[in-house]
Amino acid sequence: MSDLTRRSALLTAACAGAAFGLPKPVSFIEAALAQKGPESGKGFRPFKFDKVQGFILNDGVWEKPHDPSFIKNATVEETKAALAAAGIANEVVPIPFNVTLVKLGNETVLFDAGTGGQFQPTAGAMIANMAAAGIKPEQITRVIVSHFHPDHVFGLMSKAPDNTPTFPNAVVYVPGNEFKFWMDESIFTKLPERQHGLPKRLQAMFPLLKDKLKQYEWDTEIIPGIRSIAAPGHTPGHTAFHVASGSEQLMVLSDTTNMPALFAKHPNWHAVVDADPVLAEATRRKLFDRVVSDKALVTGYHFPFPAVGKIVTDGAGYTFVPAA
Numbered sequence: 001m002s003d004l005t006r007r008s009a010l011l012t013a014a015c016a017g018a019a020f021g022l023p024k025p026v027s028f029i030e031a032a033l034a035q036k037g038p039e040s041g042k043g044f045r046p047f048k049f050d051k052v053q054g055f056i057l058n059d060g061v062w063e064k065p066h067d068p069s070f071i072k073n074a075t076v077e078e079t080k081a082a083l084a085a086a087g088i089a090n091e092v093v094p095i096p097f098n099v100t101l102v103k104l105g106n107e108t109v110l111f112d113a114g115t116g117g118q119f120q121p122t123a124g125a126m127i128a129n130m131a132a133a134g135i136k137p138e139q140i141t142r143v144i145v146s147h148f149h150p151d152h153v154f155g156l157m158s159k160a161p162d163n164t165p166t167f168p169n170a171v172v173y174v175p176g177n178e179f180k181f182w183m184d185e186s187i188f189t190k191l192p193e194r195q196h197g198l199p200k201r202l203q204a205m206f207p208l209l210k211d212k213l214k215q216y217e218w219d220t221e222i223i224p225g226i227r228s229i230a231a232p233g234h235t236p237g238h239t240a241f242h243v244a245s246g247s248e249q250l251m252v253l254s255d256t257t258n259m260p261a262l263f264a265k266h267p268n269w270h271a272v273v274d275a276d277p278v279l280a281e282a283t284r285r286k287l288f289d290r291v292v293s294d295k296a297l298v299t300g301y302h303f304p305f306p307a308v309g310k311i312v313t314d315g316a317g318y319t320f321v322p323a324a
């Protein structure tokens, strides 16, 4: 990375810090560390709003090799430049996994379940980081799932044939329309054969949860204080979540955007991981405009650790400003 890039990254972060009255500027060093994830044993970050105690639990990273098909309307060179502009080393696309947990009243709620060590060799640290934060899997009372991609649901249980639920006391909530899409037999005629592995696993996995599995609809209160927000495009049933306490709020953005350095800064870039990229872009702009005008605290599953902070407008796009 050039000194110029380094300096401009630092400046942007410092200005954003000042704009939010954060106690210290977001340091470039933190951004540089973010791509490798936190140090072992330190992959959790507490945060608080009103009466809610939150934690970000890091689950690792996907060091995705560059691939010209990853972003439909950006070249590998443009992708590398966008990563560098955010102070991120760009040899690969380092997609982080960060899970949001909130303690709300008597409930301990996990938003998505992590990879369960079943997706990328460089991921699967969430349970260790939960332990480091002083929380046991048995304490989780609800797991609220945003969509059915492997990095979000494989952590619900151990691998077949064992299939032991990771959170034995949790009720698992899934979006009804996502459930219908993936669990219907017709999925195997809709998707090419090379993509049949995921629905096969989902169709084996969810029935095992029996009466612990519940479906929710969009724009409803899932449990007191937590509402489901329609966020389609990434997948047909992809959902964000609004957590309210007193006059304060958190928006759990799920995969409304993948890495902000790429798709918040360039909301019009279309990732191959979005099932309907045009709809995903419309959702992204709508939700980002909402959290910008509300000055809401946000978390993002693929945001750089600590993955909690604010979204601000930045030229024609947006930027994620981590909480100090």
Ligand SMILES: [Zn+2]
Pocket: 149, 151, 152, 255, 301, 302
């Ligand atoms: Zn994801």
